[in-house]
Amino acid sequence: AQSVTQLGSHVSVSEGALVLLRCNYSSSVPPYLFWYVQYPNQGLQLLLKYTSAATLVKGINGFEAEFKKSETSFHLTKPSAHMSDAAEYFCAVSDTTGFQKLVFGTGTRLLVSP
Amino acid sequence: DTGVSQDPRHKITKRGQNVTFRCDPISEHNRLYWYRQTLGQGPEFLTYFQNEAQLEKSRLLSDRFSAERPKGSFSTLEIQRTEQGDSAMYLCASRPLGRVEDKNIQYFGAGTRLSVL
Numbered sequence: 001a002q003s004v005t006q007l008g009s010h011v012s013v014s015e016g017a018l019v020l021l022r023c024n025y026s027s028s029v030p031p032y033l034f035w036y037v038q039y040p041n042q043g044l045q046l047l048l049k050y051t052s053a054a055t056l057v058k059g060i061n062g063f064e065a066e067f068k069k070s071e072t073s074f075h076l077t078k079p080s081a082h083m084s085d086a087a088e089y090f091c092a093v094s095d096t097t098g099f100q101k102l103v104f105g106t107g108t109r110l111l112v113s114p
Numbered sequence: 115d116t117g118v119s120q121d122p123r124h125k126i127t128k129r130g131q132n133v134t135f136r137c138d139p140i141s142e143h144n145r146l147y148w149y150r151q152t153l154g155q156g157p158e159f160l161t162y163f164q165n166e167a168q169l170e171k172s173r174l175l176s177d178r179f180s181a182e183r184p185k186g187s188f189s190t191l192e193i194q195r196t197e198q199g200d201s202a203m204y205l206c207a208s209r210p211l212g213r214v215e216d217k218n219i220q221y222f223g224a225g226t227r228l229s230v231l
Contacts (some may be wrong), residue, residue: 009154032218041203043118043222044157051217090156099170100146100218101208104156 002027002093006105014113019063019078021108023091026072033074034092035065035103044090052096061085084090086112116140118223122208124187127196134192135226139208146189147220148181150174151203160204163189164211196230203227 007022025033032051036044048059055067064074074091088109092102119138127133138148144165149157160179162170165186174180178196183189193200204227207220 004156028221034218036222041224041227043224044207045222046219049217049219092156094220099145099162099164101159101162101170102157102218102220103147103159107156107158 001029001101002095004091004093004103004105006089006091006108008108008109010109011105012111012113013081015083017088019076019081019085019110021089021091021110023065023076023105024072025074025091025093027093030096031093032096032100033065033067034077034094035059035063035074036090036092036104038088038090038107040087044087047076047089065076075086081112083112084112086110118208118221120223120226122226123224124227124229126231128231129198132192133196133228134190135204135228136189137206137208137223139206140186140210140221142210143208143221144186144211145209146183147207147209148189148191149205149207151205151225152201157203157205160191170208185201186187193228196228198230201228201230209226215223 003026005024035047050067058064071087091105121136146163148160151157163183178194203225205225206223
């Protein structure tokens, strides 16, 4: 069975500081990996995805993530936080074949202070 | 492309009542997923449709839950005899079938928030 662990239910940064949200996954087969963002009372929006091509993946809004197989990690980073980045972030894993349900972590709430 | 639409956005009901939610996927998206998200948790998979066929159901989907997708277009999720533990956000997602570049990108609706009193 696949699973995702997100370390830190809350992360606080100052505007302009580096953002680092941690995600470790468990999968018996090579997975697809995703980061989604959720703003209050809204659905999930895809930030970026790893699908077995380049290990450094660039997404929207200046976010990127690096797939490290040896560490089973897929951490999300952004060089400089903006107030509008404050939201809930979810890491997810899926199979590469079959019906490919997404298995999500418990989420990390990013707080950005002025 | 108008996105995935879910209705209603909010539903308040009394314990024991039946409720039904609707999801309209992006046009021509053959695959449809339902997820449930409780407070402080990530979404959890409930069920999957490919066209009108329900191909996978989670153990979370008890006998009180039923989902349909007639004609492979919109989908409904019904909960019978609601319980307080059913209070959650119910999310629908869709994706197209057969596009190599798709790589399992699921497009989510805004969800239906259910409160069972």
